[in-house]
Amino acid sequence: MELVDHLRDERNKAQFDVEAMKVVWAGSPQELQLCDRMANLVANHPAFEKLKRPMLVRKELFKNSLRKAAYARKLVIDLGLSEEEAKWLRFYIDEPTYPDLHWGMFIPAIEGQGSEEQKEKWLPLSRNMQIIGCYAQTEMGHGSNVQGLETTATFDAQQDHFIIHSPTLTSTKWWPGGLGKVSTHAVVYARLIVNGEFHGVHGWYNYYSFSFFLYLEDHSPLPGITVGDVGLKFGNGAYNTMDNGLLRFHHVRIPRNQMLMRVSQVSREGKYMQCDDVPRQLIYGTMVSVRQTIVAMVSRTLSRAVCIATRYSALRRQHSSSSLVVPCFLMIDYQSQQSRLFPLLASAYAFKFVGEWLKWLYTDVKQRLEANDFSTLPEAHASTAGLKSLTTSATVDGIEECMKLCGGDGYLVSSGLPELFAVSVPACTYEGDNTVLMLQVARFVVKTVSEVGYKEPLGTSSYIRRLNTLLHNNCLVQTGEDWVKGDRIVEAFEARAARMAVTCTQHLAKFQDPEQGFSELSADLVEVAVAHCQLIVVSKFVEKLAQDIPGKGVKEALEVLCYVYALFLVHKHQGDFLVTGYLTPKQASLANRQLRILYSRLRPNAIALVDAFNHTDHYLSSVVGRYDGNVYPNLYQAAFNDPFNDSHVPDGYHQYIHPILNQTLAKL
Ligand SMILES: CCCCCCCC/C=C\CCCCCCCCCC(=O)SCCNC(=O)CCNC(=O)[C@H](O)C(C)(C)COP(=O)(O)OP(=O)(O)OC[C@H]1O[C@@H](n2cnc3c(N)ncnc32)[C@H](O)[C@@H]1OP(=O)(O)O
Ligand SMILES: Cc1cc2nc3c(=O)[nH]c(=O)nc-3n(C[C@H](O)[C@H](O)[C@H](O)COP(=O)(O)OP(=O)(O)OC[C@H]3O[C@@H](n4cnc5c(N)ncnc54)[C@H](O)[C@@H]3O)c2cc1C
Numbered sequence: 001m002e003l004v005d006h007l008r009d010e011r012n013k014a015q016f017d018v019e020a021m022k023v024v025w026a027g028s029p030q031e032l033q034l035c036d037r038m039a040n041l042v043a044n045h046p047a048f049e050k051l052k053r054p055m056l057v058r059k060e061l062f063k064n065s066l067r068k069a070a071y072a073r074k075l076v077i078d079l080g081l082s083e084e085e086a087k088w089l090r091f092y093i094d095e096p097t098y099p100d101l102h103w104g105m106f107i108p109a110i111e112g113q114g115s116e117e118q119k120e121k122w123l124p125l126s127r128n129m130q131i132i133g134c135y136a137q138t139e140m141g142h143g144s145n146v147q148g149l150e151t152t153a154t155f156d157a158q159q160d161h162f163i164i165h166s167p168t169l170t171s172t173k174w175w176p177g178g179l180g181k182v183s184t185h186a187v188v189y190a191r192l193i194v195n196g197e198f199h200g201v202h203g204w205y206n207y208y209s210f211s212f213f214l215y216l217e218d219h220s221p222l223p224g225i226t227v228g229d230v231g232l233k234f235g236n237g238a239y240n241t242m243d244n245g246l247l248r249f250h251h252v253r254i255p256r257n258q259m260l261m262r263v264s265q266v267s268r269e270g271k272y273m274q275c276d277d278v279p280r281q282l283i284y285g286t287m288v289s290v291r292q293t294i295v296a297m298v299s300r301t302l303s304r305a306v307c308i309a310t311r312y313s314a315l316r317r318q319h320s321s322s323s324l325v326v327p328c329f330l331m332i333d334y335q336s337q338q339s340r341l342f343p344l345l346a347s348a349y350a351f352k353f354v355g356e357w358l359k360w361l362y363t364d365v366k367q368r369l370e371a372n373d374f375s376t377l378p379e380a381h382a383s384t385a386g387l388k389s390l391t392t393s394a395t396v397d398g399i400e401e402c403m404k405l406c407g408g409d410g411y412l413v414s415s416g417l418p419e420l421f422a423v424s425v426p427a428c429t430y431e432g433d434n435t436v437l438m439l440q441v442a443r444f445v446v447k448t449v450s451e452v453g454y455k456e457p458l459g460t461s462s463y464i465r466r467l468n469t470l471l472h473n474n475c476l477v478q479t480g481e482d483w484v485k486g487d488r489i490v491e492a493f494e495a496r497a498a499r500m501a502v503t504c505t506q507h508l509a510k511f512q513d514p515e516q517g518f519s520e521l522s523a524d525l526v527e528v529a530v531a532h533c534q535l536i537v538v539s540k541f542v543e544k545l546a547q548d549i550p551g552k553g554v555k556e557a558l559e560v561l562c563y564v565y566a567l568f569l570v571h572k573h574q575g576d577f578l579v580t581g582y583l584t585p586k587q588a589s590l591a592n593r594q595l596r597i598l599y600s601r602l603r604p605n606a607i608a609l610v611d612a613f614n615h616t617d618h619y620l621s622s623v624v625g626r627y628d629g630n631v632y633p634n635l636y637q638a639a640f641n642d643p644f645n646d647s648h649v650p651d652g653y654h655q656y657i658h659p660i661l662n663q664t665l666a667k668l
Helices: 008-012 018-026 029-043 058-079 083-093 098-113 116-127 280-313 335-370 377-405 417-428 434-450 459-472 486-509 514-520 522-545 554-572 574-579 585-611 631-641 653-661
Strands: 133-136 152-156 161-165 185-194 210-215 225-229 245-249 252-255 264-266 272-274 317-319 327-330
Touching: 008 585, 018 029, 018 554, 018 585, 029 083, 058 083, 058 098, 083 098, 098 116, 098 133, 098 185, 098 280, 280 335, 280 377, 280 417, 280 585, 335 377, 335 522, 335 554, 335 585, 377 417, 377 434, 377 459, 377 522, 434 459, 434 486, 434 522, 459 486, 459 522, 486 514, 486 522, 486 554, 486 574, 514 522, 522 554, 554 574, 554 585, 574 585
Parallel strands: 133 185, 152 185
Antiparallel strands: 152 161, 161 252, 185 210, 225 245, 264 272, 317 327
8 A cells, every 4th residue: 555645745845865864864974874784774674662551550660671672782782783773772672771771870880980990990890781780879858969978988997898878768769770770780970988088079079979880689788778669650651660779878888899890999998099190080970971862862852853843843734814614724834833843953953963963072171080180080070071961951842842832732642742851850950950950161261361361261262252342342243144144143242241251250249258258259150151151152162163074964954953953042032132232222123034034934844844854653653743643533543542442441530520410429
């Protein structure tokens, strides 16, 4: 039977080569081929069916996710998949489970913080999954405040042991993924006590946290260990496939050599030594690595929501204002729909490109760290923290907007959007609360501004070198067309970021106690950080356009997306641009007018731009976002696939409805 493509007319409107755009989106022909292969492997394997997931209760859901993880492991072994292939396999299975933490944090923590000997011992076991590990840092009372961790690791020189202990209720390890039910091992962060003294006192810290490699359980917890799950989380399905756990220690003894010893060591005699050439911040290294991965992945999450909302918007018709009877307008042709949807489409592409750049930066930093060059660590920390925060917040807001863009049907679980929202929301909190991370960026920016004159700003902050020009030269835009020039756009974002940073730095200087100033101005500082991070995203998009991009019309389509992203931000934050005096109201309104023109240029390409994400229907798991656009019969069928429709008479009908109908409530 020939399949009808309900979106064919839309696809025919495309003004660019979709196959070439797929390569740009994927990053390279090899990446496209790899993702395509893994996505289809998952889509065609019955073990990875996921439509019934939201109907399962927690215990069934969890068992189901264990089953999928086991099948995934079997595929990795049977097909001899590489670590990279296995990563994409897990990604397309689309279900948070313990291997994310095992591969994403436990192994990187050992790689980054273990000594050579420790790595040799534990990494092969971990990579073969003979042990399963998690990353136990957060405690009930201390998440953002890593310095405040209370779990103690006291050295017992007599027995050459550390004694791990949870001295208070608030020191209970709380939230680590994979901890609650599955992990056999954990990297645990704790305060080190040797000879009755807290060690590692430093200018920045009152005390440090240290990481220990701990054996947790086989089938039941080891003596002295209490372990469990933190309980049901937001959303049906969603993050409930993960056993986020709690963990308490009652004077648990571990051998001395289970302290991860790359950054610092405790000798047999109880001597604490910090490696001179390794900065303390390396114990935060795993977080930098995961923040980078989140940015690399987040564009796919947003692209998924945008793909669903764009396809449905290009199918569903509503009434024109002149005729309330004849449905004629496609939703996507409403200007108001475009002004909500197209910036999100542009954001997905913008986040993809900044993610590629961040991956490059991180790879470079990693190589430098291996050679004990720590010079670019502050830049890597600020960029990973800031971009993790900016992109996850925008993505989660974007998914919610896509849900609304689909009207009532977006709210149905069968649209795929509610579960996507629920599974994504915690990304704004885990791996660093987004506000707390933005405050780290603000510290970096303010420090860079304060050091102008005696320290050269580098990398993403190099615009601060031109502070004088950026503070005094105002925008030169005279026409709408002036706004679609890469250097002009970047300069506008640089001027806004620089002016906001300087104003805040000046306000901070008025406080005698800098920390009090930082606290009182924290809301303004977050805005400074947002401006800095938006500049990075815009400038990386503009840099991408300067590259050679093959394929008919591909570069032109990307240019439109780039300016939509940038001008949407100019419009949204026009208060910043006006208050800093960089723009006049006329220039701001020219930007907005140009944005509307760009929406009309984007419109014919909309469906092709979401097709270029190359998402399978399995990955989208959305009735309204299906590739063939055959929405209505499938929406109708999906209603009857709900087990609630198995019977016309629900449980409780006879018991609670009949007494009302029969006027026999008195017998209840
Ligand atoms: C939208 C959906 C998208 C989803 C896509 C996801 C797909 C991902 C796929 C796979 C990934 C793997 C699976 C991951 C699942 C998620 C699991 C989540 C796990 C966790 O949550 S683990 C716990 C994370 N916890 C945190 O992040 C805590 C946050 N807090 C901190 O990081 C720090 O405490 C702090 C930085 C906020 C403050 O620390 P503090 O000690 O007070 O330090 P300061 O005094 O402020 O700074 C001191 C000095 O150090 C520098 N610095 C701080 N941090 C770092 C760092 N990480 N690296 C380098 N340097 C650092 C700081 O700049 C200061 O420097 P200075 O003195 O100014 O020069
Ligand atoms: C799904 C999920 C998975 C997780 N997985 C893991 C894991 O595998 N391992 C692990 O160790 N942890 C994990 N966590 C814990 C996570 O890292 C923490 O929740 C996170 O770091 C935030 O800490 P918190 O919950 O204590 O929030 P808090 O730090 O208490 O923050 C609460 C509020 O206070 C504000 N705030 C806090 N500090 C400041 C400040 N200095 N200035 C201004 N505002 C501030 C925040 O912005 C926020 O609005 C996970 C969490 C979730 C939700």
